[in-house]
Amino acid sequence: MKNRKLLILSLALNAVLIAAFLTFAYVYRDKIAQRFVRIKGNPAIVMYGNSITAQGKWVELLGRTDVMNNALPGQATFHFLNLIETHVINLHPKVCFIKGGINDITLGVRQEQIQANFQTMLEMLMQNGITPVVTLTVYKQHDPPSKKEVEALNAFLVSFCTQNNITYIDLNRFISDSTGLRAEYAADKIHLNTKAYEIWAGEISRVLKEKGI
Numbered sequence: 611m612k613n614r615k616l617l618i619l620s621l622a623l624n625a626v627l628i629a630a631f632l633t634f635a636y637v638y639r640d641k642i643a644q645r646f647v648r649i650k651g652n653p654a655i656v657m658y659g660n661s662i663t664a665q666g667k668w669v670e671l672l673g674r675t676d677v678m679n680n681a682l683p684g685q686a687t688f689h690f691l692n693l694i695e696t697h698v699i700n701l702h703p704k705v706c707f708i709k710g711g712i713n714d715i716t717l718g719v720r721q722e723q724i725q726a727n728f729q730t731m732l733e734m735l736m737q738n739g740i741t742p743v744v745t746l747t748v749y750k751q752h753d754p755p756s757k758k759e760v761e762a763l764n765a766f767l768v769s770f771c772t773q774n775n776i777t778y779i780d781l782n783r784f785i786s787d788s789t790g791l792r793a794e795y796a797a798d799k800i801h802l803n804t805k806a807y808e809i810w811a812g813e814i815s816r817v818l819k820e821k822g823i
Contacts, residue, residue, distance in 0.1 A: 671811035687727035
């Protein structure tokens, strides 16, 4: 009888431990996947940007294990430019999906400086044999002054990408309207929810297929 109770207790404890492990693995699945990508090295794809990029679970969203999320939450294009060698170029990926600018706009950085930072980064990527893909800056919710600045930045990015045969992704046509980021795609005033990331991932997958990556 005593042995039976001990067996039942042991089985129950094992079940609890297994459940805890599976829960941990599920909650932190993207971080675990990213750790494997880093260990393996030589990612074909690098995601580079601010917190909007950082919060994407790209291994899961793209269904690939060769994508590294090297985004810099809370940072502006000045920081992207200063770290692009270590965070992108030295990894020698085939393609870099780059997105940013909203933090610059929030901080009041001049358009000329934001645009110059983007131009330098895109030129550096191309000079190092890395294909850049720009995701245009997404609008905030109900922020007309910010929206005007985003439109100016995106107009520059579209022009530069067109002139240099760089692919760009325009998420705003899917998730924004005349007032800015639509509520159904927003986690808060600036960040995206799961529905928006699924649309973004679909556009990324389309681009990767077109480029044979």
